[in-house]
Amino acid sequence: MVHDRPARIERRLSAILAADVAGYSRLMHQNEEATHTKLTALLAHGTPAISEHGGRIVKSTGDGFLAEFPSAVEAVRAAIQFQNRVKQLTNAEAEDRRLAFRIGINVGDVIVEPHDVFGDGVNIAARLENIAEPGGICISSSAYDHVKGRVSVEFIDLGEQILRNIHSPVRVYAVVRARPRSTAQGESAKPGPLSPPRLSIVVLPFINLSGDREQDYFVDGVTESLTTDLSRISGSCVTARNVSVSDKRGAVDVRQVGRELNVRYVLEGSVQRGGNRLRMNVQLIDAMSGQHLWAERFEKPIADLFDMQDEIVSRLANTLGAQLIVAEARRAERTLHPDAMDLYFQGRACVMKGLSLECLTQARNFFERALECDPGSVEAMIGLANVDTTVGGSFTTDDGPARLSAAEAMVNKALSIRPNYTSAHLARGWVQILTNRAAQGIREFEHALVLNPNEANAHAALGCAKFYMGRATETEGHILEALRLSPRDFQAYHWTCFVGVAKLLLGSDVDAVSWLRRSTEANRNYHLAHLALAAALGLTGALDEAQTAARTGLALNPGFTIRRFLAAQQSNNPIYLAGLKRSCEGLRLAGVPEG
Structure with a gap:
């Protein structure tokens, strides 16, 4: 019997160039016809650079294109020529209406068909395009090895990047400026056309x-x-x-x-x-x-x-x-037309000021605007999830479970895009420990420490998770490690509050008072620290001070009640529940309302 041979799949080593328009959805929303017309014109004037450097456009992607080159050097040269031509054509336009392309280049072994190419070599190029600055070019280390010293631009090393759906981190380089030409007068090098990347x-x-x-x-x-x-x-x-x-x-x-x-x-x-x-x-x-x-x-x-x-x-x-x-x-703050990352940074700055409702509301606004600009912004997703987690775990609203559920959905979406994003694992761990899944939360925090051993927040989060598991004696050690790694951290007041709560749950009320005073002195706007201090003072018999602390906490966040505190059901561990019962007695002595 004769068996048909399977059709031979053509593979070859190629340089893949992926390009698209930054903020295309926003531009189309503003003016579909004008954006489409501009894009068509730019591609008509810019894409001849591809064939001039020996490449072929494999396919159009709606707001961009995919091209294949036999040479990485020629792919980079074509990308530079393309970006320069686009800049010349759009330079006079207002920044918020200007079309700017992002380009990613990778060298890899790809599957070739007449009108398409497939494989990780293509996927990496597309992911590099996503992290490039508008008007910028990012290339992988495999491409960089071929082009260094052979093209008239310089590169900045962006380090290893975790790319969505790519198994291993990829080292990335960004084109930063044209290489300066020497002159008889020895003039200083002039800056290139690209602005410095953020951070x-x-x-x-x-x-x-x-x-x-x-x-x-x-x-x-x-x-x-x-x-x-x-x-x-x-x-x-x-x-x-x-x-x-x-x-x-x-x-x-x-x-x-x-x-x-x-x-x-x-x-x-x-x-x-x-x-x-x-x-x-x-x-x-x-x-x-x-x-x-x-x-x-x-x-x-x-x-x-x-x-x-x-x-x-x-x-x-x-x-x-x-x-x-x-x-x-x-x-x-000084940017007239902020993009998603500008808005994300402003949201983070709001959170760093404190966890008051005012700061959290401002932060939410920035993160939501960032997602409007870029629905795929993982940073903004995690920022928004952290706001929902903080509000959902503050015992000041009856929609706490809904907030935590929304936060978890947002975190899972972010992790589907960037599986090894440390902040996303921290965010998921926090949702889990606040929804009676402390053991799962601990695994998330431990994974975050594998990704970044010096992540002080992960050590602090482990300390918090431990008292929900009835292991409050271990909390202080984790917090001390977090403080060793980042003694002046803007969240240190939060961490010292964790130790105070752990001491309160253990019945060490005097030690609890000491740690909680440390927290309130570091940040006088954190309502939970004042309320925990009120409970600890109440249990030591210092009722006047307890009532003062309770009034301060309730003034910062009037929605806190003992009913909401108990309804959260953040753990069913019997040791934790016994400590929780004592804490509620202290809150009552301090005059906190039942609700």
Whole structure:
């Protein structure tokens, strides 16, 4: 019997270019006919660059196209020519009506058909296009290996990125500017056409002021480890260390560094050893203005240098993450036409001010507007989910379960897009522990720590989850670890409140008062800390102080009642329930209404 051979599938190694219009849905909503006409004209003028560089357009994608090239070098050259042509044609238009393309390029083994190409090589190019800036070009490391030194542009290393439905992280590079031409006068390089990416930062090599060259390995280790940890911040663009190496003792013009590397921020620092102590000074600088945004001094007794390096790096990374959010939010406030990320940063800044209803309402507004601009913004999804989780778990509304359900649905949507997004796993864990699934929440927090071992919030969340499981004795240890990693974290008041609640559940009322006072002093606008303090004071017999604390908490959030507190049913663990009963007795003594 003769068997037919299966049809041969054609495969080849190709450079794949994916392009689309940023904010296309918004533009079409504003004016369908005008947007369609502009897009048709731009493609007609821009796409000849594809064939000029040996490529072929495989298919149109409605608001863009997919192209295949036999050469990565030619694919990048075509992308640059295309973007330059589009910019020339749209430069006179208002920014909010201007069409700007995002381009992603990857080199991979693909399945080829006459009118389409398939495979991970294509999917990666499409995902790279999604993370490119409007008017920008992002390429994978596989493409970068082919083009470095062969094209007249420079790249910034965006680090490893988690791409939707791609199994392994992909290292990504972004085109930042045209390579400057040398002149007889030796003029300085002019900035390229692309603005610095958001959260783009270069860590300059820290300076060893000790005069002991044997300490250089420690100083270099701090620089390198900090570069790695900062790259874990969602959306950050951190330049590779080899780009930033220069004369460590020469004066640095941070604005020139910003122009040359196309970054918004510069981090510089120095390390000095004296006797048995180590002092480190660190400064975050706006690379465009030269303004100092933040400075910190660390001074510690010298112990094991590697342990010290880890602690310093984790503290810096956690603190800088918050400082960069604040800086980006301030920039966004000055933007006439904010996009999804501008709005997201402003929402995050609102949350960082506190968990009052006013701050949360403002944050919700920013996150919802961000999703209107970009329905696929994972950052905005998680921001909105966290607002719903916070309100749903505040015991101040009867629609708490609905809020938590909405939050979980939003988190699951975000994780379907970006499965290894640390903040999404944290958000899902919080929903789970507030809906009587603390064990599942713990697994989410532990997974977050696998993705980022220095994620202080994950350690704090574990501490909270433990008292819901009747293991309140373990809470303090987790919070102390979170505070070690990020001692000045904007959420530290939240974490100290967790310890106070754990002590209250354990019957250690005096210790509870101490921790809860620490929380209220750090942030006087967190109603739950005042109410927990009222319960603890009531149980110690300090009724006047308890009633004062209760009035303060209720003034911040009048919707809190004991009925809502009990109705939340956040755990059915008998040890937790016994502690909960004691807490309610304290609330009653403090005059909190039953509701």
